[in-house]
Amino acid sequence: MTQAQVQTMLDIQNVTKTYGKFTALKGVTLSAPEGEVFGLLGPNGAGKTTLLRILATLLRPTSGTAAVAGYDVLRQPEDVRRRVGVVNGGMGLPARLTGREVLRSFAGLYGMGRAQTEARIAELDAQLELGRTLDVRAGDYSTGMKQKVVIARAVIQDPPVLILDEAASGLDIFARRTLLDFVLATRAPGRLTLYSTHVMSEAEEVCDRVAILHEGGLLTVGRIPDILKQTGESNLERAFFALVRGNGVRGDGQRAV
Ligand SMILES: Nc1ncnc2c1ncn2[C@@H]1O[C@H](COP(=O)(O)OP(=O)(O)OP(=O)(O)O)[C@@H](O)[C@H]1O
Numbered sequence: 146m147t148q149a150q151v152q153t154m155l156d157i158q159n160v161t162k163t164y165g166k167f168t169a170l171k172g173v174t175l176s177a178p179e180g181e182v183f184g185l186l187g188p189n190g191a192g193k194t195t196l197l198r199i200l201a202t203l204l205r206p207t208s209g210t211a212a213v214a215g216y217d218v219l220r221q222p223e224d225v226r227r228r229v230g231v232v233n234g235g236m237g238l239p240a241r242l243t244g245r246e247v248l249r250s251f252a253g254l255y256g257m258g259r260a261q262t263e264a265r266i267a268e269l270d271a272q273l274e275l276g277r278t279l280d281v282r283a284g285d286y287s288t289g290m291k292q293k294v295v296i297a298r299a300v301i302q303d304p305p306v307l308i309l310d311e312a313a314s315g316l317d318i319f320a321r322r323t324l325l326d327f328v329l330a331t332r333a334p335g336r337l338t339l340y341s342t343h344v345m346s347e348a349e350e351v352c353d354r355v356a357i358l359h360e361g362g363l364l365t366v367g368r369i370p371d372i373l374k375q376t377g378e379s380n381l382e383r384a385f386f387a388l389v390r391g392n393g394v395r396g397d398g399q400r401a402v
Contacts, residue, residue, distance in 0.1 A: 151178045152215070154306060154337035155200070160209035162195050162361075169195045171361040172209065177339075177354065179305075182332050184352030185341040186381070191358040193341040194233065197310050200339065201231045214306050214337075230299035232292075233310040240284030244275060244294040247283065248301055255302040262301075269297045272330065274323050289320030296324065307331055307338040313347055325351050345381035357385055364388045 155177040162170040170192045177183040185193045198204035200213055202222040210217065216224035238247055245266060252262035270279060275297060278290045286294070292312065300307060309328065313321050328351045331338040342348055348355050349369055356366040365372055365388055369381060376384040376391075 154179045154214055156212040158210045160206045160211055163207045169361050173363050175356050175366050177337055179335050179337055181353040182328055182338045182340055182351050184348035184355035186345060186348050186355050187358035188343055192361040193358055194310055197308050197341055201229055201308055202226055228304050229306045230304040231308045232296050232299045232312045236295045238283035243280050243282055245279040247294055248297055251298050251301045272327055273297055288315045289317055292316055305336050310341045349381055359389060
């Protein structure tokens with residue numbers, strides 16, 4: 146694929162978000178092409194969830210623009226929603242349904258036929274190692290089982306854009322491994338996965354590029370090796386502290402590596 150043919154899957158221009166008098170996002174500008182796993186990193190309260198909720202059309206920016214897969218989140222929210230799968234911490238499952246029933250009902254909402262649905266469930270079973278989770282009621286799930294079904298539900302229609310907000314939190318090492326491998330497999334032409342985490346080592350494993358947010362401002366955005374080189378640090382966590390110390394908090398979102 147030549148550079149000219151690469152589609153921009155994410156285009157965020159000067160996005161701000163205020164909650165009353167509190168400014169949660171201070172003019173964030175960044176973009177990402179197809180084929181990447183793009184990390185959104187930062188400590189608690191950095192503004193990651195706020196930004197991802199704006200991209201998922203669940204929250205309106207106070208100012209600025211954002212486009213996902215070429216569609217504007219404010220002017221074309223339905224087009225955005227059709228192309229985005231979202232996983233965030235607050236998602237529940239109907240306790241009385243099995244995983245398979247949950248996935249079938251969501252496939253129905255997307256107009257998928259029976260054969261297509263069963264083929265997709267089999268594919269997700271293999272990729273996410275759902276196993277007996279498919280036939281256990283959600284009310285009896287462990288955290289890891291629940292999270293796997295929440296992820297499978299988010300991608301049942303195979304959306305080109307996947308938004309994972311702290312998706313690995315609370316998972317044991319097996320479930321976490323499965324999730325990270327699943328995320329790595331989404332790194333493909335025509336796709337973009339946004340992966341938010343405060344665990345920097347997780348990002349080092351799966352992300353091609355990362356944006357580091359701190360107190361609503363973008364500290365830096367770039368490829369991980371370039372950020373390590375820029376800061377002279379050996380890992381992203383150290384680089385984060387070096388950036389906070391060295392630069393203060395940038396609110397203009399322009400500092401790219
Ligand atoms: N509805 C709201 N009303 C007021 N303040 C809010 C609201 N939602 C978020 N905030 C504040 O905005 C800031 C950014 O929150 P956000 O949830 O986006 O951060 P985050 O980077 O996702 O952090 P965490 O990892 O803790 O979820 C925080 O200071 C938070 O308290």
